[in-house]
Amino acid sequence: GNSVTQMEGPVTLSEEAFLTINCTYTATGYPSLFWYVQYPGEGLQLLLKATKADDKGSNKGFEATYRKETTSFHLEKGSVQVSDSAVYFCALTGSYQLTFGKGTKLSVIP
Amino acid sequence: NAGVTQTPKFQVLKTGQSMTLQCAQDMNHEYMSWYRQDPGMGLRLIHYSVGAGITDQGEVPNGYNVSRSTTEDFPLRLLSAAPSQTSVYFCASSWKSGRGGTGELFFGEGSRLTVL
Numbered sequence: 095g096n097s098v099t100q101m102e103g104p105v106t107l108s109e110e111a112f113l114t115i116n117c118t119y120t121a122t123g124y125p126s127l128f129w130y131v132q133y134p135g136e137g138l139q140l141l142l143k144a145t146k147a148d149d150k151g152s153n154k155g156f157e158a159t160y161r162k163e164t165t166s167f168h169l170e171k172g173s174v175q176v177s178d179s180a181v182y183f184c185a186l187t188g189s190y191q192l193t194f195g196k197g198t199k200l201s202v203i204p
Numbered sequence: 205n206a207g208v209t210q211t212p213k214f215q216v217l218k219t220g221q222s223m224t225l226q227c228a229q230d231m232n233h234e235y236m237s238w239y240r241q242d243p244g245m246g247l248r249l250i251h252y253s254v255g256a257g258i259t260d261q262g263e264v265p266n267g268y269n270v271s272r273s274t275t276e277d278f279p280l281r282l283l284s285a286a287p288s289q290t291s292v293y294f295c296a297s298s299w300k301s302g303r304g305g306t307g308e309l310f311f312g313e314g315s316r317l318t319v320l
Contacts, residue, residue: 128308137208137294137311138247183246187305190235190254191262196246 096121096188100195107174107202115169115198117158117184125186127151127160127167132181132197141169141182174202206230210295210312217285217319225280225315227295235298235306236278240264240291241314247294253278254300285319292316 100117107113119127126145130138142151147162156171167184179202184195211226229236237252239262249262253272267289269281278297282289293315298306 126305130309137313138296138309139311140308143308187301189305190237190252190260191249192237192306192309194239194247196244 096125096186096191096193098184098186098193098195100182100184100198102196102198104199104201107200109176109202109204110173111202113169113171113174113178113200115182115184115200117167117169117195119165119167119184119186121165121186121188121193123188125188127158128185128187128192129156129158129167129169130183130185130194132183134180138183174200176202176204178202208295208297208310208312210293210315212315213313214316215318217282217317219286219319221285222281222283223285223317224282225293225295225317227278227280227312228276229278229295229297229310230276231297231310232275233297233310234275234300236272237262237296237309238268238270238278238280239294239296241294242291250280250293282317285317287319290317290319 097120128143129141131141132138142153144151144160150159181197208229238250239247251270253259295312296309
């Protein structure tokens with residue numbers, strides 16, 4: 095079956111530091127890949143997505159590239175802010191069952 | 205702009221009690237689903253529906269029932285609550301894509317359930 099493995103946190107960074115959260119996946123076919131973000135006390139919301147190999151998703155300074163050869167979709171941001179503190183989930187589609195990673199909690203300190 | 209609305213936001217139950225978590229969406233999405241979120245476990249799919257009258261099981265369906273009588277509503281029923289069902293529950297909806305899956309999910313704000 096499909097699976098998603100993402101680096102476990104928590105991750106603590108200083109403001110303006112570079113962020114990478116690793117995500118690798120196992121899937122049949124050609125899934126779409128997503129990063130969702132969950133701010134404290136809220137539901138998940140889509141951060142970015144990529145629907146085919148070599149696509150780059152981007153939003154709010156975050157980027158991730160769909161790498162089929164390494165089955166990866168790593169999330170990056172060049173300069174994090176305190177407001178980026180949240181839990182980040184990597185996910186992929188598989189028929190009608192979206193598969194999520196376990197989440198990575200990011201804390202950004204001033 | 206309501207999106208996906210879940211009620212109640214918080215609920216405390218005793219073991220053996222029953223209850224229904226409500227979910228409604230106003231985006232005319234065909235696909236709706238229920239997830240539970242537990243520490244260290246990420247989100248796990250309980251049940252989903254691809255249209256009115258159609259439901260199917262996800263990864264962790266035991267102890268939960270669903271029905272889909274309208275496009276808008278997708279309630280989740282706990283018939284006899286157990287402490288293991290203490291969790292945060294999220295409802296999500298989406299359109300069906302042409303590739304046999306869905307687009308990105310739109311989530312409700314969650315329902316925190318405690319079973320004593």
